[in-house]
Amino acid sequence: MTLRSFHRSFLLLALAISSPVAGQEESAESQAILPLFDYSGNVGSRGYLSGDWNGARTAWAERGLTFDFQWTQFAHGVVSGGIDEGWELPGSLDSVIRYDGLRAEVWPALFTLRVESRYGENVNDDTGTLLPANLDVAMPITDPADDDILATITELNVVQPLSGAWALVLGKVQTLDSDPSEFASGRGRDQFFQFPMVANAVTALTVPYSTLAAGAVWTNGVDMHETRLVMNTAGSKNKT
Helix, strand or coil, X not given: CCCCCCCHHHHCHHHHCCCCCCCCCCCCXXXXXXXXXXXXXXXXXXXXXXXXXXXXXHHHHHCCEEEEEEEEECCEEECCCCCCCXXXXXXXXXXXXXXXXXXXXXXXXXXXXXXXXXXXXXXXXXXXXXXXXCCHHHCCCCCCCCXXXXXXXEEEEEXXXXXXXXXXXXXXXXXXXXXXXXXXXXXXXXXXXXXXXXXXXXXXXXXXXXXXXXXXXXXXXXXXXXXXXXXXXXXXCCCC
């Protein structure tokens, strides 16, 4: 089974597995899996709202440790038709910690931890559609659909670059992130938030959102990559 993509970190492997392994004589910047992000600038222009934390965020990133935290608040409703009409105010919190062991000169591998939270009722059960109208507040899927989730680990894995164009993947992965697209991507937060505009509905019943997996990634280092995984078809999204 070939799927489009499993995890945004895999897209960074074009840099990761084309980089030299630790010990080779290259520049300091090439001895890394993740690029260094620019946290500087004023509130109106910088790409990260909380900024550089007085230089601490860049200092940690230079040692391989990065933090990303995203809070998304929705105001949406069914204005006509559906099963029920009305407005809801759900929200989600997504925290991602990555450790670039190659940059830290500890171990040439990428470690990722993702913790997700969700709160508030949503309109996915009110629309009458088969697929969620709002993907972000539908994941991780619960029964009932709008159960609050205080915190759950949906991603905890290691990506180990090998020589050449290969890397190994092991651990808990989340399968929602797709290849960057100017039309449809962004986990239901950055662009469209309807399920069929972000994820492949054909694989929704057979590919769990968060599960244990092992496999390999191949890339040409430029514009092609392929992921092959053996995974547990019973999802473990709500099990930490």
